[in-house]
Amino acid sequence: MGLTLSALENAIGSAGRLGATAPVMLGELVLTGIEVPDRLQVGGRQMMVVHRLPGGGRVVDTLGNDPGRLELTGKFLGPNAQARAQAIEKMRVRGTPVAFSAAGIALQVWIVRFVYSYEAKGALCSYELTLERPAESVSSANAGNTLANVLGSDVGSGLAQLSGVISDVSDGLFVESGQLASIVGQVMPLGTLVGAGGSLAKVSDALTTTSALSQGVTNLAGASTVLDNLSRQLSISGQGLMSALQVSGQNIENIQVESASSLSAVVGNAAVQSVGADVGGLINRSNASVGQALGLTAQTPAVHS
Template sequence: MGLTLSALENAIGSVGRLGATAPVMLGDLVLTGIEVPDRLQVGGRQMMVVHRLPGGGRVVDTLGNDPGRLELTGKFLGPNAQARAQAIEKMRVRGAPVVFSAAGIALQVWIVRFVYSYEAKGALCSYELTLERPAESVGSATVGNTLSDVLGNDVDSGLTQLTDVISAVSDGLFVESGQVGSIVGQLMPLGTLVGAGGSLAKVSDALATTSALSQGATNLAGASTVLDSLSQQLSVSGQGLMSALEISGQNIENIQIENASSLSAVMGNAAVQSVGADVGGLVNRSNAYVGQAQGLTAQMPAVHS
C-alpha cells in the first residue's frame, strides 16, 4: 500500500506533538511520539460457570479473572523505521517474556504476534502487535499507584535537572568556542561527562527508561519483572552519577584558574557536582521505594561514597 497524502499529513502532524505523547516501553525499546500505538485494546473476561435451575433460576460460580490479550497498532516513521520494527520482530522470535508499560499498565508480557508493513521505501512501517498477559492479582492496584506516583515525581524531576545542566554546560563551554582544548590537558574534559556516551548521558537514558516504566501504575507492584527493571535502571543511574561526581570533583581540585576558559571549566564541573548530588538523592529515594515494594529490608543506596 502506498503512502497517501492524508497519511503523510497525519504523520507530520504527529511528529510535531512528540513531546506531548507519553512513551511506551516494550522490552528495552522505548516508543515515543508517532511510534506510540494509535490503538491499544485492553480488557478480559471473568470466567464463570452458570447453573440453570428449574423455573428460570440460576447459580453463578465465578472462577477468576481471565485477562485478554493486548492488541496494539501503530507506526514507525523515519530513516530508522524498519530497524525499529525489526527490533520488535527479534523479541518475538526469541519468545522470552518482556516488560511492557503503557496507558496505566506495567507488566510482563509475551509477544504472540507482530507484523509490520514496509511502506514508502522503508520510511514508514505500520505495525500490529498482540501481547499475552500474565494472571493478575486483584489487590495490586493501590500499592502500584503509590509507587508509580513517587517514582514519577522523583525521576521526572531528576531527569529535568540533568537535561538542563547538560544543555547549559554544553552550550556554555563547548558548542560556542571549543575551549576545552585550552584547559589542562591531563584532566578528563568536561565534555566526556555531558557528551554522547558520557556518564551524565547514560544517567539521562536510564532515568528516561525508568520514567517510562513508572508511568505504568496499575499493576506495577505486582509485576516482579517491572520492579527488577526499575531497580536495574536506578542502579545504572547511580553508577553514572558516582562516576560524574568523582571526575568533576577531581577536575575542580586540579584546574588552575588562569583565564576565562579555566574559570568556565570550573563552573561547569561545579554544576555537574551540584546536579549530581541533587539527582543522587532522588535516585536513592526511588531505589528505596522499589526495594520496599520488592520486600527488601535493607539495601545499598544507588549513589554512595
C-alpha cells in the same frame, strides 16, 4: 496496502510531534513519537457462574479477573522502520516474556501475534501487535500504583534537575569550547562530561527509560521482569552519576584559576556536584523502593562513595 497521500501527510505530521506523546516500552525497545500505537485495546472480563433459580432469581459466583489480551496498532517511519519492526519479530520468535509499559500499564507480557506491512520501500512499516497479559489482582495493582507514584515523582524531579544543569552548563561554557579544552589542571573537559555520550547524558537516558517504565502503571508490583529492568536502569544511572561526581570533583581540585574561562569551568563543575548530590538521593530512594518490591532485605545504594 498502498501508501496514500493522506497516510503520508499524517505520518509526516506525526513525525513533527515526536515529543508530544508518552513513550511505550516493549522489552528493550522504546517506542516514541509516531511509533507509539495509534490504538491500544485494553480490558478483560470477570469470570463468573450464574445459577438461575425458579421464579427468575439468580445467584452469581464470581471466579476472578480474566484480563483480556492487549491489541495494538501503529507504524514505524524512517530509514530504520523495517529494522525496528524486525526487532519485535525476533521477540515474538523467542517466545519469552518481555517487559511492557504504556497507557497506565506496566507488566510482563508474551507476544502472541505480530505482523507488519512493508510500505513505501521500507520507509513506512505499519504493525499490529497482540500481547498476552498475566493474571493480576486488586492488591498487586494498588501496590503497583504506590510504587509508580514514588518513582514518578523522584525520577521526574531528577530528570528536571539534570536537564537544567546540562542546559545551564552548555549555554555558559560551550561558547568558549576552544579555551575550555586547554584549561590547566582539568581532568576531563566539562563539555565532554555533559555532552552527548558523557556521564550525565547517560544518566539522563537511563532515567528517561525508568520514567517510561514506571509512569502510570497498574500492576508494577507483580511484574518481576519490569522491576528487574527498573533496577538495572537505576543502577546505570547511579554508575553514571558517581562517574560525573568523581570527575567534576577532581576538576574543582585541579583547575588553576587563571582566567574567566577557568573560573567558569570551576563554577560549572560545582553545579554538577550540587545537582549530582540531589539527584543521587532521589535515585537511591527509587532504588530502595524497587528493591523492596523485589523482596530484597538489603541493597547497596545505587549512588555511593
